[in-house]
Amino acid sequence: MAPAGPAPGATVPAAPLLAGAPYAKELNAACDAVRLASKLCRTVQQQLSDAEKVDKLDDSPVTVADYGAQALVAWALSRADPGARISMVAEEDSASLKDPSGAAMLQRITQLVNSVIAEAGGEPLTGHDVIDLIDLGASPGGGAGRHWVLDPIDGTRGFVGMRQYAVCLGMLQDGDVALGVLGCPNLPRGTFKEDDGGAVAASRSGDAGRGLLFAAHRGHGAYVSGLWDASPPFTRIRVDDVAENSAARFMESFESRHSDHTFTAEVARHMGVTLPPLRMDSQVKYGLLSRGDASIFMRFPPSSYREKIWDHCAGVVIVEEAGGKVTDASGARLDFSRGRWLDLDRGIIAAPPRVHAAVLEAVAAVGRRRDGEGA
Numbered sequence: 070m071a072p073a074g075p076a077p078g079a080t081v082p083a084a085p086l087l088a089g090a091p092y093a094k095e096l097n098a099a100c101d102a103v104r105l106a107s108k109l110c111r112t113v114q115q116q117l118s119d120a121e122k123v124d125k126l127d128d129s130p131v132t133v134a135d136y137g138a139q140a141l142v143a144w145a146l147s148r149a150d151p152g153a154r155i156s157m158v159a160e161e162d163s164a165s166l167k168d169p170s171g172a173a174m175l176q177r178i179t180q181l182v183n184s185v186i187a188e189a190g191g192e193p194l195t196g197h198d199v200i201d202l203i204d205l206g207a208s209p210g211g212g213a214g215r216h217w218v219l220d221p222i223d224g225t226r227g228f229v230g231m232r233q234y235a236v237c238l239g240m241l242q243d244g245d246v247a248l249g250v251l252g253c254p255n256l257p258r259g260t261f262k263e264d265d266g267g268a269v270a271a272s273r274s275g276d277a278g279r280g281l282l283f284a285a286h287r288g289h290g291a292y293v294s295g296l297w298d299a300s301p302p303f304t305r306i307r308v309d310d311v312a313e314n315s316a317a318r319f320m321e322s323f324e325s326r327h328s329d330h331t332f333t334a335e336v337a338r339h340m341g342v343t344l345p346p347l348r349m350d351s352q353v354k355y356g357l358l359s360r361g362d363a364s365i366f367m368r369f370p371p372s373s374y375r376e377k378i379w380d381h382c383a384g385v386v387i388v389e390e391a392g393g394k395v396t397d398a399s400g401a402r403l404d405f406s407r408g409r410w411l412d413l414d415r416g417i418i419a420a421p422p423r424v425h426a427a428v429l430e431a432v433a434a435v436g437r438r439r440d441g442e443g444a
């Protein structure tokens with residue numbers, strides 16, 4: 070059954086998005102939170118590119134942005150739900166900031182956070198407030214109740230390399246992903262091209278032609294809007310289920326250590342996919358799949374690697390609400406109800422339904438061939 074709401078391609082008016090839907094209030098709070106965190110990340114990435122200001126071998130800029138984005142999201146979600154203590158499963162914890170050696174960094178983070186909060190009309194925070202907000206992210210998650218799931222900067226290597234990255238926020242309700250929002254500061258508003266996966270010139274990072282916000286509500290569709298305006302209109306999006314595999318584009322990690330590029334090339338060849346892969350960092354890949362810029366996302370990490378829920382939570386519901394399928398390599402849906410990690414059969418495959426079935430079949434065939442060669 071098609072989800073309720075406007076037709077794909079239809080533009081819906083400015084915020085509030087999906088007024089009347091069960092989690093409309095939470096969805097709009099999540100969009101606001103991700104916009105604020107994206108602003109902080111854009112500022113830090115632009116400073117990063119300036120070698121005069123920052124030593125590129127020093128990893129503290131990315132750490133500052135990670136912590137700052139996490140604190141801002143926690144601040145914005147708490148502000149939207151006063152009186153409640155939110156449960157958040159997030160990547161960062163404040164341990165190193167509580168140590169005296171972290172005092173200077175905490176001060177930098179607090180300054181950055183306060184400059185964004187001032188623009189949003191909020192009262193300035195102290196360093197202690199920032200630490201408390203960051204530590205809201207220590208929830209174990211699980212299958213009962215509500216948990217926010219945050220990756221403050223997904224694609225850390227992309228962030229440092231002036232490439233793609235995303236602020237990723239999902240909401241779990243009783244074990245299912247109910248909402249997902251992705252802030253993608255460096256994605257072009259127009260169609261994604263091959264070289265958009267590479268480094269973006271500092272002057273173009275987060276400029277007017279870049280910056281997308283993807284948002285989905287379970288049962289009510291997936292949407293995209295510009296990232297930088299306070300309340301821009303949203304457009305409903307849909308995956309592109311190409312009729313022929315030869316017309317499909319596939320996406321994978323920029324970093325070959327995160328996903329086996331040789332294996333995915335074999336799968337693509339087996340399927341008759343002829344276009345070269347689009348390689349880029351972070352969950353922007355889920356967003357692009359949902360908008361129809363590409364038709365396949367494959368991820369095959371080393372077998373020892375354990376996936377974390379914040380690396381997929383927001384992206385998965387956006388793809389599903391855009392009409393796509395996301396499973397592990399055995400065809401099982403991803404289960405976000407088991408705490409901070411995902412347990413899955415090696416690999417993640419996301420695609421529109423017809424293409425997804427073809428990828429699953431090809432992955433199994435290439436796996437059998439490899440096992441046969443290894444035997």
Ligand SMILES: Nc1ncnc2c1ncn2[C@@H]1O[C@H](COP(=O)(O)O)[C@@H](OP(=O)(O)O)[C@H]1O
Pocket residue numbers: 220222223224225226321322323324326327328349350351352370371374377380
């Ligand atoms: N050896 C590894 N194999 C697979 N994934 C890894 C990895 N090391 C780190 N990652 C994860 O891959 C994510 C980035 O995915 P992608 O390759 O699609 O950009 C990282 O998110 P962070 O950048 O938030 O740490 C991290 O969680």
Ligand SMILES: [Mg+2]
Pocket residue numbers: 220222223224379380
């Ligand atoms: Mg991540």
